[in-house]
Amino acid sequence: MKSVDKLYERKLFKWTLTLIVLTIGLVLTTLLALGIGPLAISSETVAKILLNRISPIGPLFPQSWPTVYEKVVIDVRLPRIVLGILVGSALAVAGCVMQGLFKNPMASPYTLGVSSGAAFGAALALVLGMSFYSLPLTAFLFALLEVFLVYSIARTGGTIPIETLLLSGIAVGSFFAALVSLLVYIAGERIYGIVFWLMGGLWASSWEKVIMLFPLVTIGIVVLFLFARDLNAMVLGEEPALHLGIEVETVKKIILFFATLITAASVCFVGTIGFVGLIVPHMMRIVVGPDHRILLPSSALLGAIFLVCTDTLARNVAQPAEIPIGIITALFGVPFFIYLLKTRKSKRWW
């Protein structure tokens, strides 16, 4: 009799379990990543150093480690890892909502060129010597411009065919990427360098950046979560969504606005990191299914884990040098992208 309730409860249980597992995964990844580097520190010590900083329980964990450990963990590695968590979840969520919105498995901030638009905005602000705080704003404006261009080019008679969307994304994205290269070429040493903007890197992390990124990313992600149910209806088609009382055009604009915002905010501090927004939502979709109410939060968590892991690789495999993180994400991302292309025709894609 109550089997519908049972089904519903089972679903909620599965969702809760997924989120708990991923949260534990993120905490463990963070502890491990904090300990890895030229100065290896055990996870236990890392945990104690962190707990020591939390005011009410701090005294329970008196300092039993050299002060340099604390400096490395708190001042060097932690801001970088927190930035990685923010960026990873932002890119994964942005990719996830774009795939839903365009009903297209290949949509992501990187493939649609949004990241390149944002990178150009940020690089331009740096070259023009604008203030540090104007970076996210210019990045956001150019990312919006890029999205608008791609959207207008791809739109033919009210629909957006998959092929033209991808092609115009690549075209407009490449154009902005070329402009970034040009800026870096002209500016020389004055801005981070071409590798940073085209392949991304977290080496320039600081608490200051974390503090700026945190509200932008959290607000953006929370707003997008609130539209998860609308996205569910919209992936089944725009007309059916209208029939369910959803103001599709308004919702689309809101979603695109906030997805662009969190992408731009991320890109202006870490450059363009590809494939996170592409792979992560797909992996989660295989595990939890197509419902955006679980897909979005779980993608955020997995995106954070994925980026912290790849960044740890990026800063450690070629010591003392660093590999741009975009190379690592691409090494994982490209084979996966090809796999998607090859399987899409024969089967449903999510």
Next chain:
Amino acid sequence: MKIRVLGIDCYYGSIRALESVSFEVKEGEFLGVIGPNGAGKTTLLKCLTKILKPKVGAVLLNGKDISDMSREEIAKNIGVVPQNSPETFPFTVLDIVLMGRIPYLGRFARESKNDLRVAEAAMKSTNVYHLADRTINELSGGERQRVLIARALAQEPKVLLLDEPTLHLDIKQQLEILKLIKRLTRQKKLTTIAVFHDLNLAARFCDKLLLLNAGKIHAIGSVEDVLTPKNIKAVYGVKAQIIRNPLTNSLNVVVIS
């Protein structure tokens, strides 16, 4: 709930798709909309749900103009069963049917016990309850269509609109779906409007027919009044004979040339 259409003209850009269309459908009545391709059948359905806005005229639900109603309000009154699309996403049947509750749910709310009860009743009345935990892609065309009808019922609508409900279905499934729609119309006192391609199915199940031609109403009324050799010739351009099938006691259109 009575639906009244008052002299609507509808345009796609500069092309007129509907011209001074007026009719009304009462509670518990099943209207079939027929006509050749491009006659404006689907456009008419779109006007009834405010997806397209008529340039002239109005659509009234119990006397209230739908252009003054919010989408949410319309969704609480009109359930729409879209054309059967073969490819969708692996939502479970329960997920799909619960989507019918979206117009009743606040942005921060999740489905209540009552929403689950409504979804359950909707699934039972279209006989898909046993499929609740299956994903929609695993189902046959007929089952999928019944799920979409259940979703529309979960909206607790007074009006039910269907766009070619038997498209891509085999003859057995066609019969099942139309019997179901007819039964729901009577039981729940729905006002039902469905677009048909198959004249014989429309003749057998509808209470009234509306024959559209080039955006205008060519004929409206009882099945006998609308399905005449003269009307068929004028609208479809074919010679046809209308016979009463003694086994089903409904009219059959036999195309001669």
